[in-house]
Amino acid sequence: MYPVSPGPARPDRDGDHQLRLLNDAWEKAVPFWRDDIARQFGAHHWMPLHDESRLYLEALRVMMDLLDAAERDTE
Numbered sequence: 001m002y003p004v005s006p007g008p009a010r011p012d013r014d015g016d017h018q019l020r021l022l023n024d025a026w027e028k029a030v031p032f033w034r035d036d037i038a039r040q041f042g043a044h045h046w047m048p049l050h051d052e053s054r055l056y057l058e059a060l061r062v063m064m065d066l067l068d069a070a071e072r073d074t075e
Contacts, residue, residue, distance in 0.1 A: 012061040019053050 026046055030038070 010064050012057050012064050015053070015057045015060065019050070019057065023050065 026042075030042070
């Protein structure tokens with residue numbers, strides 16, 4: 001279903017991919033779900049989840065880059 005990447009997976013990249021899939025699903029639903037519940041869900045659930053996920057993934061990316069650099073330096 002999804003292409004397999006060579007080498008060990010990085011959770012920051014996997015998370016980016018999964019967040020893109022969720023965002024795509026939300027974007028496809030928005031034109032068809034236009035009531036107050038949809039607006040509340042978008043404002044109070046989806047956007048906070050999306051924003052916090054982006055911040056988490058960015059922090060994880062920084063940490064993974066640091067760990068990769070440390071591993072290269074100790075080889």
